[in-house]
Amino acid sequence: MRGESKPEVCVIGLGYIGLPTAAIIARANCPVTGVDVSQQVVDTINRGEIHIEEVDLDGLVQGVVQRGLLKASTKMQAADVFVIAVPTPFMKDGDHTPNLSYVMSAADDVATVLKKGDTIILESTCPVGTTEQMRDRIAALRPDLAMPGLAAGTPDVAIAYCPERVLPGRILEELANNDRSIGGITPRCARKALAFYKRFVRGTCVTTDARSAEMCKLVENAYRDVNIAFANELSMISDAMGLDVWEVIRLANRHPRVNILQPGPGVGGHCIAVDPYFIIHGAPDQSPLIRTGRAVNDAKMRHVIENAARLVGDNPGLKVGCLGLAFKANIDDFRESPARLVAATLARRFGDRIAVVEPYAESLPQEFAGTGAALVDIDTALEECGILIVLVDHDLFRAIPAEERSRALIYDTRGIWPDFRQHTSAANL
Incomplete structure (x- = not known):
């Protein structure tokens, strides 16, 4: 300077x-x-x-x-x-x-x-x-x-x-x-x-050495990944036991020293889904918990795909609306998104029965090419789809009143529609 x-x-x-x-x-x-x-x-x-x-x-x-x-x-x-x-x-x-x-x-x-x-x-x-x-x-x-x-x-x-x-x-x-x-x-x-x-x-800008700053960034996202993994594992356990995971978490979080995060269809984005691997790569023998957290969150994606595919397969006459492709709510970033993986997997399996609603996309990503799946708006999905699978908690989806989705079978992986939570359990699919 x-x-x-x-x-x-x-x-x-x-x-x-x-x-x-x-x-x-x-x-x-x-x-x-x-x-x-x-x-x-x-x-x-x-x-x-x-x-x-x-x-x-x-x-x-x-x-x-x-x-x-x-x-x-x-x-x-x-x-x-x-x-x-x-x-x-x-x-x-x-x-x-x-x-x-x-x-x-x-x-x-x-x-x-x-x-x-x-x-x-x-x-x-x-x-x-x-x-x-x-x-x-x-x-x-x-x-x-x-x-x-x-x-x-x-x-x-x-x-x-x-x-x-x-x-x-x-x-x-x-x-x-x-x-x-x-x-x-x-x-x-x-x-x-x-x-x-x-x-x-x-x-506040805090000075330190370069290696500590590098590790600090990785630790922040690995911490979040492990905590999300606990919530996602709890959701799979609740499915197996026929419990409403959202109710379990709501009750547990009334404890003054408990703050369980909300589960979802997995973990995505270019930070939380990636950064823990940088720690694992640098210290593979000292990072079993971080490695397990990554494995749990990846397993949750497979769990959601299996449950969703079962629901769609058991109701062959119904068109399916997959709500969301982004890795989190209200953004246009689809990198490492579990919602994108779930929707694309269903599209490859069920073809033109799949309609995707993503308000932040102008077209479907490349992996949907040739599947027959279509990008539609939310009103079209509500009119035409007998199954709704909530993959992203966009505000647009949260705002849909119960009467507009009352005729659909619903798999809500984000817990945004409490009046339909009975459909989120694997025991009820």
Whole structure:
């Protein structure tokens, strides 16, 4: 950074986290270039438009683009601060090995324009040690620059890790107001990253080392995954015993020190369904509970598919409405969604009997091609479907009054229609 002037910022990856982050930074009057591999994404943003659904993001992006504070490109640009927010999926190899190719590719690109005094911040969720791996990769590409933790004396660049912790639908608010854990390769790196985040974060920024910050992010989501697994396992036990799991949880939560979460058709999204595997991969012999939590939540998806298929198979004359594809309510994110898996599995098995209602989709995902399943609106589903399977608790579905669904057989995996809970038990399917 040059004196008290605003740093020039380059955000790599303009997806669900990268674009809101770039817009928030630009709102703080820092000039931002967003870099993405998709020309369509770049063109959309440069028109002042957005390619994802997020509350208030459209107006913010339009404003900062019009003011000349945010532009997008497919090519890496020189900057003072680089923020890497690219995907970190796992391999489809059975072992869920973390795929860091996007992070390392971004690091390679940053190395081509890196100069003395720059700061690199990795925000992508990563296994412990990734920030150091990224540092080592850049060091090999740029031997002319002294890297933190490798060279004696003052390093030429700062490298840190700072994961986001946001809720879809509230990303802009939470990017600004949530506390942040900022882990530097060295304390000096952490301080430089801290100074940057304080430009646009109102929450408390806590500095630590990079490995602790990496683990912190993974622990947060593994904690949630294990707790959801308890609720999902309890729902399967209740099904086997002919009990109403929603009533059991309601009664148990009256205990002052009990707070059981609500079960669903599984766990989805790019965080909770993925991050625990990064811990398991790093310490396979020390993580049996986290591994079991993942297995339980995956088993709940299979449980829902079996129950739903039985209900549909036992009522061959009825059309079926699958309500929802997103991984959680009121968003357009279908990544790792159990609802999507359940609906697609039913579509492959029962073909054109399946109608899908998803208010945040303009078309069905690719895996529905050739099945005969159709994307319909909620009114059509209520008129035509004799079976309704609730997979996502969108507000649109919650608002449907009892009289409009009184003639349907219902499998409610989210517990949003208490007057029909008797149909959610496997014992009643």
